[in-house]
Amino acid sequence: MAARLDAIDRQILKELQDDGRITNVELARRVGISAPPCLRRVCALEQAGYIKGYRALLDEKLLGYEMTVFAMVHLRSQADADLKAFEDFVRAQPLVRECWMLSGEIDFILKCVAPDLKTFQAFVAELTAAPHVRNVKTSLTLRNSKDAAMVPMDRKTRP
Numbered sequence: 001m002a003a004r005l006d007a008i009d010r011q012i013l014k015e016l017q018d019d020g021r022i023t024n025v026e027l028a029r030r031v032g033i034s035a036p037p038c039l040r041r042v043c044a045l046e047q048a049g050y051i052k053g054y055r056a057l058l059d060e061k062l063l064g065y066e067m068t069v070f071a072m073v074h075l076r077s078q079a080d081a082d083l084k085a086f087e088d089f090v091r092a093q094p095l096v097r098e099c100w101m102l103s104g105e106i107d108f109i110l111k112c113v114a115p116d117l118k119t120f121q122a123f124v125a126e127l128t129a130a131p132h133v134r135n136v137k138t139s140l141t142l143r144n145s146k147d148a149a150m151v152p153m154d155r156k157t158r159p
Helices: 007-018 024-031 035-047 080-091 117-128
Strands: 067-075 096-101 108-114 133-140
Touching (some): 117 133
């Protein structure tokens, strides 16, 4: 894989983001090359790590997860072992959809889903007792104004 992506690679990535179930033949047609080199490029993009995987995007509300909540977590210590212990704890929590370590006053922000308030309250009690947690602040979401799972491919960016 070249150090920089060419226009065809970028178009392949854009098309796959738009429709991860597209056939190789249709993908090749859309990007203007034949199927065999298209497949080789897709495999190279996967091996180089540009394509992390393929999955279906599910509607959590239709599946019974009515609440989306953000939890801001402040730890007692930022020592590497303490950060790792907290991250290990979070990885094992099915209600946590995303976990981001931050700079500044808050150490971590967690995006969580729950079927109801009672379930989320039980999770917060467990989270508050997690390794090295000083305090937890939560915010219930009211609505989502934007949910873009895609990486912008229209801009000229590196690589």
